[in-house]
Amino acid sequence: xxxxxxxxxxxxxxxxxxxxxxxxxxxxxxxxxxxxxxxxxxxxxxxxxxxxxxxxxxxxxxxxxxxxxxxxxxxxxxxxxxxxxxxxxxxxxxxxxxxxxxxxxxxxxxxxxxxxxxxxxxxxxxxxxxxxxxxxxxxxxxxxxxxxxxxxxxxxxxxxxxxxxxxxxxxxxxxxxxxxxxxxxxxxxxxxxxxxxxxxxxxxxxxxxxxxxxxxxxxxxxxxxxxxxxxxxxxxxxxxxxxxxxxxxxxxxxxxxxxxxxxxxxxxxxxxxxxxxxxxxxxxxxxxxxxxxxxxxxxxxxxxxxxxxxxxxxxxxxxxxxxxxxxxxxxxxxxxxxxxxxxxxxxxxxxxxxxxxxxxxxxxxxxxx
Numbered sequence: 001x002x003x004x005x006x007x008x009x010x011x012x013x014x015x016x017x018x019x020x021x022x023x024x025x026x027x028x029x030x031x032x033x034x035x036x037x038x039x040x041x042x043x044x045x046x047x048x049x050x051x052x053x054x055x056x057x058x059x060x061x062x063x064x065x066x067x068x069x070x071x072x073x074x075x076x077x078x079x080x081x082x083x084x085x086x087x088x089x090x091x092x093x094x095x096x097x098x099x100x101x102x103x104x105x106x107x108x109x110x111x112x113x114x115x116x117x118x119x120x121x122x123x124x125x126x127x128x129x130x131x132x133x134x135x136x137x138x139x140x141x142x143x144x145x146x147x148x149x150x151x152x153x154x155x156x157x158x159x160x161x162x163x164x165x166x167x168x169x170x171x172x173x174x175x176x177x178x179x180x181x182x183x184x185x186x187x188x189x190x191x192x193x194x195x196x197x198x199x200x201x202x203x204x205x206x207x208x209x210x211x212x213x214x215x216x217x218x219x220x221x222x223x224x225x226x227x228x229x230x231x232x233x234x235x236x237x238x239x240x241x242x243x244x245x246x247x248x249x250x251x252x253x254x255x256x257x258x259x260x261x262x263x264x265x266x267x268x269x270x271x272x273x274x275x276x277x278x279x280x281x282x283x284x285x286x287x288x289x290x291x292x293x294x295x296x297x298x299x300x301x302x303x304x305x306x307x308x309x310x311x312x313x314x315x316x317x318x319x320x321x322x323x324x325x326x327x328x329x330x331x332x333x334x335x336x337x338x339x340x341x342x343x344x345x346x347x348x349x350x351x352x353x354x355x356x357x358x359x360x361x362x363x364x365x366x367x368x369x
Contacts, residue, residue: 008093
């Protein structure tokens with residue numbers, strides 16, 4: 001069978017690569033063409049477009065790049081028509097994928113969505129379009145199935161793929177890792193400022209102001225694979241901070257505390273049982289727009305899944321040097337750490353266990369039989 005997979009950022013590339021491996025196991029004759037990144041490329045198939053070419057963040061930047069975005073949409077449609085896949089698999093990236101899905105359904109293609117658009121966060125009216133355009137929806141958060149049920153849309157909860165990714169990784173030996181990156185013997189505070197240039201610029205300077213306030217720790221920036229070392233050097237030159245690129249899981253496995261930009265990284269940090277402060281600051285205009293359409297009490301996946309404040313969220317005007325310092329001090333208290341650990345274990349149970357990619361691949365292949 002022929003599969004066309006569309007992912008739009010680093011996390012989609014990770015989950016897409018694992019899904020591709022499982023599809024190939026289930027369908028040994030699978031022919032895969034995809035939009036994604038280096039991880040998906042290493043899994044097999046033919047790369048059409050790298051997600052780095054489409055890394056537009058926030059309402060303002062999207063507006064300035066509309067012509068380019070519409071060009072990608074047109075090209076994608078033509079490429080699908082030429083390839084004639086038996087199934088299209090959309091992974092997250094709703095702004096792009098839902099537009100392609102609407103067209104693809106009308107063209108008679110079999111449509112599958114893995115990792116639901118966050119319609120539960122804003123614009124729930126999009127559910128009707130999703131019901132119309134998506135044949136099979138595979139969700140990874142436990143509350144999403146209940147959400148869709150309210151709209152009479154039956155979806156499959158397959159568990160969260162991060163559990164497989166973390167459990168299946170090769171374990172790092174702390175002593176060797178510390179020596180390799182010259183980390184010394186101090187406890188580590190990891191800085192995860194995001195993966196896009198715009199958010200890193202907004203987050204990293206404030207995070208770095210903690211370095212002088214907590215000299216008893218070694219601060220380490222987790223570099224995103226989508227950005228160059230030269231880009232990070234503009235922030236780190238002259239500072240007693242280490243930089244490690246594309247080794248976030250290894251870093252988290254030996255980290256004591258983390259400062260994390262809101263997104264998938266908050267969940268990854270929780271699954272490594274690392275106490276964290278969740279941070280986020282966008283442009284004034286993007287924040288004002290988001291504030292009016294987002295209906296959630298929390299922004300971090302950890303708090304959303306647990307439906308309570310497990311981790312502190314410092315958002316927009318609350319993301320200040322003073323408040324960040326206060327929250328770091330609080331996390332250094334043994335009692336606070338212990339409470340967060342217990343909540344993290346409950347979080348992992350709620351995520352449904354291992355095998356998300358395998359379950360999804362089996363259901364997609366089965367639907368084509």
